[in-house]
Amino acid sequence: LGVEIKTNSVIDLNQGIEDLLKQEYGAVLVAIGAHKGKKLGIPGADLDGVLVGTSFMRDVNLGKDVKLGKKVIVIGGGNVAMDCARSARRLGAAEVGVSCLECCDDMPADITEVDQAREEGIEIYDSRTFTKIVSNDGKVAGVGCLEITGCTFDDDGGPHFDVVNDEEHTLEADTVIFAIGQVPEVSDSRIVKVSKMGTIDADSETLMLETNGVFVAGDCFSGVASIIDAIAGGQKSASKIHRYLQGDVLRVIPTSEIAATEIKVEIPSETEKKERQ
Numbered sequence: 001l002g003v004e005i006k007t008n009s010v011i012d013l014n015q016g017i018e019d020l021l022k023q024e025y026g027a028v029l030v031a032i033g034a035h036k037g038k039k040l041g042i043p044g045a046d047l048d049g050v051l052v053g054t055s056f057m058r059d060v061n062l063g064k065d066v067k068l069g070k071k072v073i074v075i076g077g078g079n080v081a082m083d084c085a086r087s088a089r090r091l092g093a094a095e096v097g098v099s100c101l102e103c104c105d106d107m108p109a110d111i112t113e114v115d116q117a118r119e120e121g122i123e124i125y126d127s128r129t130f131t132k133i134v135s136n137d138g139k140v141a142g143v144g145c146l147e148i149t150g151c152t153f154d155d156d157g158g159p160h161f162d163v164v165n166d167e168e169h170t171l172e173a174d175t176v177i178f179a180i181g182q183v184p185e186v187s188d189s190r191i192v193k194v195s196k197m198g199t200i201d202a203d204s205e206t207l208m209l210e211t212n213g214v215f216v217a218g219d220c221f222s223g224v225a226s227i228i229d230a231i232a233g234g235q236k237s238a239s240k241i242h243r244y245l246q247g248d249v250l251r252v253i254p255t256s257e258i259a260a261t262e263i264k265v266e267i268p269s270e271t272e273k274k275e276r277q
């Protein structure tokens with residue numbers, strides 16, 4: 001197709017995009033993924049030995065010499081948490097646990113991932129909220145937890161926990177890995193505006209930013225999803241870019257889809273039936 005691929009090139013999301021538009025490029029697609037992992041804002045979260053899932057997985061996959069303690073607790077209940085826990089186990093951690101807010105039946109991770117993690121000897125400590133990273137002489141010693149029976153979120157996304165009682169307990173660990181979600185590595189600029197969710201703001205129909213000719217696709221727009229969703233998003237954005245470059249309108253009202261079985265045609269009884277022409 002004549003696509004030229006330039007690797008190891010970081011594009012500045014403000015000036016860099018403007019420069020591309022000033023060169024021979026008619027449009028720019030921003031598809032930078034969501035790689036910035038989060039930590040809970042609890043005491044001790046900045047200690048050495050407290051890692052973020054995405055950075056940990058990147059280092060593992062780049063073959064870096066990742067140092068882990070003997071006991072690892074992964075905080076989070078999704079597929080990324082399972083990847084981190086299973087990778088920690090394969091790197092030689094003797095005891096690996098995953099701890100999350102949800103009860104086992106409601107964990108966002110695929111059930112097969114949870115089952116396979118258990119087969120690798122990983123313990124699941126479900127229905128907990130986290131109060132602090134416990135330390136001993138400045139070193140991580142565990143995660144302070146409270147048992148909960150449920151959790152609700154207010155309109156601003158703030159969590160409210162139904163705590164069983166005030167008795168805090170510690171899950172012992174010398175390494176803690178946060179796997180509680182990711183956002184794109186972006187900040188508000190002339191070109192890129194960041195939504196309340198931390199994703200890149202764009203028109204949901206045209207997929208274009210406020211700056212003409214700049215489009216988005218994938219996790220950086222939708223939030224963390226899956227490879228197949230990113231491919232579908234890429235196709236949608238490509239068709240919008242195609243229209244843009246042709247000078248076509250981007251807002252196309254979709255024709256409503258009607259199943260063939262829903263179409264009723266009344267044929268007058270006197271109509272003569274003929275062979276298909």
Ligand SMILES: Cc1cc2nc3c(=O)[nH]c(=O)nc-3n(C[C@H](O)[C@H](O)[C@H](O)COP(=O)(O)OP(=O)(O)OC[C@H]3O[C@@H](n4cnc5c(N)ncnc54)[C@H](O)[C@@H]3O)c2cc1C
Nearest residue numbers: 009010011031032033034057080218219225226227228230
């Ligand atoms: C640990 C982990 C495990 C996962 N496992 C699965 C799985 O098993 N199955 C599944 O379907 N999905 C999985 N996902 C989700 C899946 O990886 C994403 O949904 C998908 O890759 C998103 O595609 P994307 O094209 O939006 O972004 P990415 O695939 O994240 O690609 C973004 C690209 O943009 C580059 N980039 C970022 N910033 C810049 C910049 N400023 N300049 C230039 N380049 C830049 C990055 O280097 C990267 O190459 C997983 C995610 C994680 C974190």
